Amino acid sequence: MAKPLRVLLVADAADDAIPLLLDELRRGDYELQVERVDTAAAMRAALEAPAWDVILAGYALQHFSASAALAVLRDSGLDIPCLVITDAEENESLRTALTVGGHDCIRLQNLARLVPAVEREMRAARVRAARALTEAALREAEARYRLLVEQLPVGVHVMALDADGSTLSISPPLERILGFSLAEWVADPQLWRRQIHAEDRERALAELAHVYTPGAGPAIAEYRMLARDGRVVWIRDETLLVRDAAGQPRYLQSVKLDITTRKRSEAEAEALQRDMSQWVKELEQANREMALVTELAQMLQGCRSADEAFRVAADFIPLLFPAESGALYRLTPSTPDRLERAAAWGRFPPAEAELARDDCLALRRSRPVAADVPFSGQACAHLGEPAPMSTLCVPLSAQGETLGMLHLRLRRNTGELRPPDALREALTEPKQRLAATVAEQLALVLANLKRQAELQARVDSAELAAGDANGTEAAELAAQVVVGPLVLNCRTFELWVGDRVVNPTPVEFDLLQFLMRNAGKVFTAEQLLQEVWRYPPGTGSQELVRAHVKNLRAKLEPNPRRPVFLKTIGRFGYTITPGETPEPEQA
Secondary structure: OOEEEEEEEEOOOOOOHHHHHHHHHHHOOEEEEEEEEOOHHHHHHHHOOOOOOEEEEEOEOOOOEHHHHHHHHHHHOOOOOEEEEEOOOOHHHHHHHHHOOOOEEEEHHHHHHHHHHHHHHHHHHHHHHHHHHHHHHHHHHHHHHHHHHHOOOOEEEEEOOOOOOOEEEEOHHHHHHHOOOHHHHHHOOOHHHHHEOOOOHHHHHHHHHHHHOOOOOOEEEEEEEEOOOOOEEEEEEEEEEEEOOOOOEEEEEEEEEEOHHHHHHHHHHHHHHHHHHHHHHHHHHHHHHHHHHHHHHHHHHOOOOHHHHHHHHHHHHHHHOOOOEEEEEEEEOOEEEEEEEEEEEOOOOOOOOEEEHHHOHHHHHOOOEEEEEOOOOOOOOOOOOOOOEEEEEEEEEEOOEEEEEEEEEEEOOOOOOOOHHHHHHHHOHHHHHHHHHHHHHHHHHHHHHHHHHHHHHHHHHHHHHHOOHHHHHHHHHHOEEEEOOEEEEOOOOEEEEOOEEEOOOHHHHHHHHHHHHOOOOOEEHHHHHHHHHOOOOOOOOHHHHHHHHHHHHHHHOOOOOOOOOEEEEOOOEEEEOOOOOOOOOOO
16 A cells, blocks of 8 residues: 655756656655645745655755755754755765755665655654654653752741841751751851852852842842751752831841752753763664665665776765765775775865775774874874874775775864864764774675676686587586576576576675575575675674575565575575475464
């Protein structure tokens, strides 16, 4: 059943992109309710209507623009995901669209990203709405608690109008609050002032002095006092100048309430709210990053060449690291000791088109290396720039082979040197782990593409060596792996299931080839990670294997819920069989 989706479209009436966008959304199984606007006034009127799920804004209109539309959205105070649509090829357009407040930027040349991006940003909007409700509930609970505390018994302090403000009387609760007896208060006129916390004394006395202002009501101040036993007690002091029937001042009456518990609760509530806000912010960021990484992995799996894989990665990495500049470098067989730049992005991308492999500490150590230039002693030799910046180099390594390097940098546009902690904020440990995940995904695809190219070369060599028709036929047969009705062609990378052809992704092809060449044998997910993709023991994710198994079953099984070819043995074992007996139906 189609899902309803309310779309506010910011576009010119003659925009050829409108049908493309709507068709792409309908292919995502959405039933659309669409309204188009092309002026600020029309957009403001549309925003007063029932809530929109998403806004799609053209980057440049005849009389309007995405940045102007985002300004109207900000002024409305509404939290609606806004995606900027552009046909520009430059990364600068993408960065500008994100800078003015767009949640994402979709190129018309890459509309496959539209539906995943819409769904991702709608999920993020729901998280933000839930956070607002939680914060409102927290404020309401805090207000109820404050009312309860303010109704507790209070101490009364009566003072003379002399220069010292001598104590005339105090109530028993005040004795209990601070631990000083009435005799001590009366004997020492300076006791009250002296017991006010030194950091609060000047402010508190100035606030309470307003009681002498003609026509003023009670003076109110909140300050800390030191009790007899050294405890710090928070006091809410409401002092009133009491007059006689003729209006002449008689004495000061101070109502002192112990608000220590309230202040402690306020501090805890503020800390909780800060922690909660930070947690929600981190959760939103993690969800967004997870969705983008998943989308990147899916796009990479469909790549047919290393050049295409580098282009896809260069499109996604600025979305994951919008503040940073960077580049992707690759090793080539002709120059194994040097790397050439495959892609670059950001305001301050690396200027080096090539660099020596030994100049990068990450490649020499086979692990990510972060540095703060010029403070760090472990900066890579290829950086070279004196400007202060935070950098990260991550090797592109898979299946025991280094294929390139991901480089990120945040450069401070200032001549003032800052300490390392100030620079490291942008490349925190979570961001370093995220960069390592992206590098791992890209490296795995590059390694599989390289292996496929090598396999294709070997098959081609076998055909050439055969030399005649019979030899060509033998080479063709040698390039096939057959298990029952399954025929895997290692030359064309196709899988035949009976008379039906299936096109696995490069990663799926490697998994399928290994299992078919070992038909009937059972392998755990850990064994497949090591044997198929050359992961060191204990380093790969079993979820990766399960995801590829699920995708393969969807392609080759008549009923993926009851597989007959790619079976699960026990809980974590996988095998290929000729397809005689189906498994019990899986949930």
